[in-house]
Amino acid sequence: MRRRLGFGVWLxxxxxxxxxxxxxxxxxxxxARYDETLAGPPQSGPSAAHPFGTDGLGRDVLSRVVYGAxxxxxxxxxxxxxxLGVGAPLGILAGYRRRATDAVIMAVNDVAQxxxxxxxxxxxxxxxxxxxxxxxxxxxxLGVPSWVRLIRGATLSFAEREFVLAARVLxxxxxxxxxxxxxxNVAVPAASYAFIGMAVVVVAExxxxxxxxxxxxxTPTWGGLINEGRTLMETAPHVVLAPSVVxxxxxxxxxxxxxxxxxxxxxxxxxxxxxxxxxxxxxxxxTHPVRDTLLQVEELRTHFVTPxxxxxxxxxxxxxxxxxxxxxxxxxxxxxxxxxIRSVLGLLPGTSIRGGHVYLSGDDLTAYGPAEMRPVLGRxxxxxxxxxxxxxxxxxxxxxxxxxxxxxxxxxSRRQARAEAVELLASVGIPDPVRMLRRYPxxxxxxxxxxxxxxMALSCRPDVLFADEPTTALDVTIQAQVLxxxxxxxxERDMAVVLVSHDLSVVAQWxxxxxxxxxxxxVERGPAAEVFARPRMPYTESLLxxxxxxxxxxHHRLRxxxxxxxxxxxxxxxxxxxxxCPYARERCELEPPPLSEDHHHPYACWYPRPGTTAEQxxxxxxxxxxxx
Amino acid sequence: xxxxxxxxxxxxxxxxxxxxxxxxxxxxxxxxxVRAVSGVSFDLAxxxxxxxxxxxxxxxxxxARxxxxxxxxxxxxxxxxxxxxxxxxxEALRRTRRRLQMIFQDPISSLNPRRRxxxxxxxxxxVWQLPGDRVDEVLEAVGLDPATAAERRxxxxxxxxxxxxxxxxxxxxxxxxxxxxxxVSALDVSVQAQILGLLEDLKDRYRLxxxxxxxxxxxxxxxSDRILVMYLGKVCELAPSADLISRPAHPYTRALIASxxxxxxLDLPPADTLISGEPPSPVDPPSGCRFRTRCPRAAPRxxxxxxxxxxxxxxxxxxxxxxxxE
Numbered sequence: 016m017r018r019r020l021g022f023g024v025w026l027x028x029x030x031x032x033x034x035x036x037x038x039x040x041x042x043x044x045x046x047a048r049y050d051e052t053l054a055g056p057p058q059s060g061p062s063a064a065h066p067f068g069t070d071g072l073g074r075d076v077l078s079r080v081v082y083g084a085x086x087x088x089x090x091x092x093x094x095x096x097x098x099l100g101v102g103a104p105l106g107i108l109a110g111y112r113r114r115a116t117d118a119v120i121m122a123v124n125d126v127a128q129x130x131x132x133x134x135x136x137x138x139x140x141x142x143x144x145x146x147x148x149x150x151x152x153x154x155x156x157l158g159v160p161s162w163v164r165l166i167r168g169a170t171l172s173f174a175e176r177e178f179v180l181a182a183r184v185l186x187x188x189x190x191x192x193x194x195x196x197x198x199x200n201v202a203v204p205a206a207s208y209a210f211i212g213m214a215v216v217v218v219a220e221x222x223x224x225x226x227x228x229x230x231x232x233x234t235p236t237w238g239g240l241i242n243e244g245r246t247l248m249e250t251a252p253h254v255v256l257a258p259s260v261v262x263x264x265x266x267x268x269x270x271x272x273x274x275x276x277x278x279x280x281x282x283x284x285x286x287x288x289x290x291x292x293x294x295x296x297x298x299x300x301x302t303h304p305v306r307d308t309l310l311q312v313e314e315l316r317t318h319f320v321t322p323x324x325x326x327x328x329x330x331x332x333x334x335x336x337x338x339x340x341x342x343x344x345x346x347x348x349x350x351x352x353x354x355x356i357r358s359v360l361g362l363l364p365g366t367s368i369r370g371g372h373v374y375l376s377g378d379d380l381t382a383y384g385p386a387e388m389r390p391v392l393g394r395x396x397x398x399x400x401x402x403x404x405x406x407x408x409x410x411x412x413x414x415x416x417x418x419x420x421x422x423x424x425x426x427x428s429r430r431q432a433r434a435e436a437v438e439l440l441a442s443v444g445i446p447d448p449v450r451m452l453r454r455y456p457x458x459x460x461x462x463x464x465x466x467x468x469x470x471m472a473l474s475c476r477p478d479v480l481f482a483d484e485p486t487t488a489l490d491v492t493i494q495a496q497v498l499x500x501x502x503x504x505x506x507e508r509d510m511a512v513v514l515v516s517h518d519l520s521v522v523a524q525w526x527x528x529x530x531x532x533x534x535x536x537x538v539e540r541g542p543a544a545e546v547f548a549r550p551r552m553p554y555t556e557s558l559l560x561x562x563x564x565x566x567x568x569x570h571h572r573l574r575x576x577x578x579x580x581x582x583x584x585x586x587x588x589x590x591x592x593x594x595x596c597p598y599a600r601e602r603c604e605l606e607p608p609p610l611s612e613d614h615h616h617p618y619a620c621w622y623p624r625p626g627t628t629a630e631q632x633x634x635x636x637x638x639x640x641x642x643x
Numbered sequence: 644x645x646x647x648x649x650x651x652x653x654x655x656x657x658x659x660x661x662x663x664x665x666x667x668x669x670x671x672x673x674x675x676x677v678r679a680v681s682g683v684s685f686d687l688a689x690x691x692x693x694x695x696x697x698x699x700x701x702x703x704x705x706x707a708r709x710x711x712x713x714x715x716x717x718x719x720x721x722x723x724x725x726x727x728x729x730x731x732x733x734e735a736l737r738r739t740r741r742r743l744q745m746i747f748q749d750p751i752s753s754l755n756p757r758r759r760x761x762x763x764x765x766x767x768x769x770v771w772q773l774p775g776d777r778v779d780e781v782l783e784a785v786g787l788d789p790a791t792a793a794e795r796r797x798x799x800x801x802x803x804x805x806x807x808x809x810x811x812x813x814x815x816x817x818x819x820x821x822x823x824x825x826x827v828s829a830l831d832v833s834v835q836a837q838i839l840g841l842l843e844d845l846k847d848r849y850r851l852x853x854x855x856x857x858x859x860x861x862x863x864x865x866x867s868d869r870i871l872v873m874y875l876g877k878v879c880e881l882a883p884s885a886d887l888i889s890r891p892a893h894p895y896t897r898a899l900i901a902s903x904x905x906x907x908x909l910d911l912p913p914a915d916t917l918i919s920g921e922p923p924s925p926v927d928p929p930s931g932c933r934f935r936t937r938c939p940r941a942a943p944r945x946x947x948x949x950x951x952x953x954x955x956x957x958x959x960x961x962x963x964x965x966x967x968x969e
Contacts, residue, residue: 177747177752184743186771492899492914493921495903495904567864575836579801
């Protein structure tokens with residue numbers, strides 16, 4: 016897929032091209048030479064013969080600006096190439112060799128960078144003589160430290176990547192690794208910086224010229240032209256305006272192109288990139304009764320309009336959840352399980368379209384605006400996410416972060432909040448909670464951090480706790496501790512838990528009910544023990560048989576689900592799973608199966624499995640012994 | 644757990660890869676040292692799959708990288724078919740690289756985003772100036788269609804497909820040993836099953852010897868002939884896979900199994916009675932047995948004396964003063 020550069024960048028690139036072309040072809044362009052005096056009446060304004068007017072000596076300003084571009088762009092290009100030529104090899108060497116080489120190069124570089132650049136340039140040019148060569152060399156050399164720094168940083172970030180390690184394992188020689196693996200990746204940031212460097216040098220050269228320390232008259236340069244026109248500001252402003260505007264546009268264009276190139280450095284693309292907000296037309300929902308339950312989700316849908324089509328991330332999900340129960344949502348990445356939670360919480364990008372209803376104790380949350388939602392989130396709905404580090408602010412202490420919701424939502428005094436925070440931290444099994452208040456997130460282990468985020472989520476005694484892969488980033492022994500903790504807290508606080516997980520054995524052990532998602536839809540739902548013991552939907556069955564179990568014999572062949580999950584923007588007709596399903600028949604390709612009417616254990620399949628028992632026995636032992 | 648000692652190593656003529664007293668250390672700043680691997684020994688017979696299992700920080704990945712000498716270990720010996728790799732430098736070391744290949748955890752980061760699949764997979768033969776073009780053959784062997792895949796770049800593939808490309812890149816050199824460092828932990832269950840099955844097929848087809856490193860005991864058991872359990876840079880237990888899971892003798896192995904929901908069919912006590920607290924820092928590991936700070940069976944002796952590896956059953960090895968006897 017081609018990335019969009021945007022109209023402004025094309026305009027900027029066009030301007031750069033125009034100035035460059037004019038400078039190259041100046042001798043062939045139909046205007047007077049830059050030094051031809053009295054080509055027209057002196058100090059006359061723009062006219063057909065002289066589009067930019069003439070200066071005090073009657074010279075054509077357009078011609079002088081175009082010839083001036085030769086010096087400005089020539090110095091820019093030369094200086095950037097010089098800086099790149101010297102800086103890039105040094106930067107690559109420092110970034111790839113590391114250790115002593117790096118230390119020496121960077122020490123020298125830091126000293127060089129500490130020089131006041133423009134003063135240095137002025138001194139050298141004043142001393143060595145103001146001509147094109149000297150200006151180019153001085154500006155080029157001054158750019159070297161920045162080049163070294165940039166190239167070293169880019170090299171470092173790629174030298175650490177596993178593909179470089181892989182190349183070394185293959186036996187590739189260093190030179191070839193630099194050439195084949197690292198250089199192509201460093202080239203993009205370098206190109207981007209070259210444009211920004213051009214802008215810097217053009218301005219620097221302009222400044223020198225303005226002070227009369229660049230190429231000498233009569234050769235025109237942009238800075239020199241501005242300096243000359245300065246005295247005529249009152250009588251003939253066009254003389255100073257023309258070079259100023261051209262220089263301004265050129266510098267702006269270089270910066271624009273450079274910035275845009277840098278934004279493109281990231282090669283990977285996010286598949287789900289919402290581009291524009293469609294008319295906020297809520298998707299229609301069929302009428303339904305509002306039940307007497309803690310959480311009721313009715314036909315929830317979240318769609319994104321992308322250049323590839325409408326991505327149906329969540330497509331008609333319904334469930335209910337009571338206090339003291341744990342509902343697990345399982346599925347593979349891209350099945351919509353995390354998006355479902357975010358839809359329930361209303362934490363979606365502004366470009367999504369949401370449909371359906373979410374009732375919390377009978378209140379329709381989908382009717383709430385952001386301001387009304389704020390007191391609900393945190394107070395009535397708590398959240399715990401996969402990576403505790405992203406949920407915690409790295410520069411604030413654990414104490415302030417745990418106390419914040421207490422003070423904001425519950426309006427506790429500092430003393431009350433502190434006492435409550437200590438109690439919360441103790442309740443999630445953190446040893447020495449008083450000392451913990453003064454510590455920072457980076458001082459804790461992953462398991463401890465996750466306990467802190469759980470304490471924060473529980474601080475306002477929420478009715479429902481949403482835990483999105485809460486233990487995926489943790490070690491297995493820590494994972495068991497955290498899950499046991501969640502289970503205990505659920506009972507103590509009489510709340511409901513929504514647990515999102517890709518790990519079926521975790522779900523089997525800790526959940527009461529389970530929802531299996533595939534391609535944004537619920538394909539099976541029911542009591543956890545029953546769904547795992549007697550899956551009806553073939554997808555659930557294959558997921559269970561694809562996961563290795565400790566009780567399987569060594570070298571046991573796992574069931575392989577062929578193919579890949581479907582593209583959510585182009586779902587196949589019929590059942591979304593039919594292409595990967597060994598039991599699919601003609602009907603599966605034509606008609607999408609609805610979720611069956613069975614309220615106890617519904618499934619979406621035309622040809623459901625009979626519900627084998629023998630193979631899944633082990634799974635259910637977990638669910639039965641959930642007291643662990 | 645201490646696990647020093649080499650009693651469990653087999654005679655040289657029976658093994659393809661022999662690792663003895665491997666020590667890997669990194670500077671941790673302020674003059675301190677991370678002891679990532681502290682005297683680990685193991686060996687692999689030709690055609691065998693050795694699983695290495697342990698939690699983050701146990702040194703399993705550091706050990707893997709020390710095997711390919713990237714970076715070389717601080718001390719210890721790595722012998723491939725009698726050839727001492729740690730003694731080699733520069734060109735001599737480079738020439739052994741073909742025989743030892745590696746597959747990494749992050750399928751995306753393992754592939755250069757700016758190169759085409761054909762160049763990525765064909766890099767090995769080009770470096771070694773091997774005759775003939777086997778790219779299509781290995782791509783087919785890993786289940787990719789060369790006609791559509793070879794000219795594309797990595798970002799056009801899913802995680803599982805990227806891992807297939809990494810495997811193809813390693814296989815094209817006909818290595819003797821392939822080290823798989825968490826090759827499936829970034830993948831979904833269904834894709835994980837595909838890659839595990841693929842590794843088993845390729846192992847037969849190309850007569851590979853595998854070191855399979857993972858944190859998931861069930862995954863390791865699925866592919867390994869023998870399993871080595873590591874904790875904080877030391878060896879805890881080494882046994883044939885089925886034996887290790889059905890008769891775990893080391894307290895840490897038992898805690899690992901009990902932490903897995905379902906408990907592996909064993910009637911183990913709850914995990915929280917088998918292990919407590921958090922792993923200590925590898926910068927300042929406990930004296931004696933490194934597991935003693937979390938071990939319910941720890942006694943004074945564990946703090947003073949490091950247990951040595953000894954045999955407790957048929958090819959079942961253990962480093963613990965007070966193992967669990969059934």
